[in-house]
Amino acid sequence: MENHDALTSLKKSLSSVSRLAYQRGLTTGTGGNISVRLPGGNLVLITASGVSLGETDETNLISVDLEGNLVEGSPGFRPSKETPFHTLIYRIRPEVGAVVHVHPPFATAYAVRGLAIPLLTASSYGLEGIPLVDYAPAGSRELAEYVQAAVTNHPRARVFLLKNHGLIALGPSLTAAYDLADLVEGTAKIGWLSSFIGANQ
Template identity: 35%
Template sequence: MLETLKKDVCVIAKRAQHDGLCKHKSGNFSARDPETGLIAVTPTGLDRDEMSPRDIVVMDLDANVLENESGLRPTSEVLMHIALYTSRPEIRAIAHTHSPYATAFAVLNKPIPAIVYEVANLGLTKARVPVAPYARPGTPGLAVSVSQAAAEADCILLEKHGAVAVDSRDIYEAFLKAAYIEELAELYHHSLTANAGAEPDSFPQEELQRWAYPAEIKFPNR
């Protein structure tokens, strides 16, 4: 069931670990099939170096496990994934990471401002990566907190916890957003350090919304 989706989720979960976005058994990933509405989600308590597509769990949005070939349970934070898919039906994939710089700002409960223009592609509406207020991992409270923050942005910090990125295309794009969160957080940290703690300049949302592919580039037969 959902074999291609399970393979994609497994590949990205492994890549996220190898790229340092999450270590050991932390973080979780999922993707939603647009035809059935079912989701493929990483299991709990399994080192990703040992993970295979058959370990990915298939569920519905009522939290029913429909397939777990290897007998593993889905991530304990699956309620957060379900809440995001339910509150924003266009979402196709979710990446939840514990990358160090992003998590440091999550610990500080400090949103990350749009200090570089590349954040124009991160689905922000207030020129920042917001922080979802703390709730215990795995609880309905966390699911509510994160889904409310996702009404503002595709990229979110979870207070005292980590980061989440969502995307309406696929798991690879959600992973890229999670990677950009960490890169932005590292740049912000270095900027604050170099500037003796003073806030660096950042872009207003109006400027971010002005970006467009250059009309001056010409293609044949068009």
């Protein structure tokens, strides 16, 4: 009963964080995927493939195990195509409770150019050393392997930029991972805006 209540509560939280990420402009179309570790640690609730984060609700979330095998989900919905890197992260980092993967425009623009996001504000100083993961097609085994290597090689990193793609933010909770993704995007925006001020003076 306790676990059932926890599952219901996490479904609500995952739905609302997903819709918030979409409304906030952290992703567009059907891009991005978000997951949360379930009580017990060996199962993950993740957003569905082909469903916009803006349309995510309790009826289209999927449960998988840490190998990515389907455990529970409504008929007609499949887990996100990026499920392999989500489950790899949970296996490598037992302290991670949630993974937010989005395509926010300013942070992604830095990832496209292969440039570090300038950390210019007090709230961004703790973001130092964001690794850049090499490009591989979205949903590919290769991308999951690149993410696995980056997460393993940077055991303290909580944010990863994906070349020509977006970012991944890790946190102990959904709120923490979401806030981190939002902070990285806000930081990238300030970096871009401030580069224009005084540039022609």
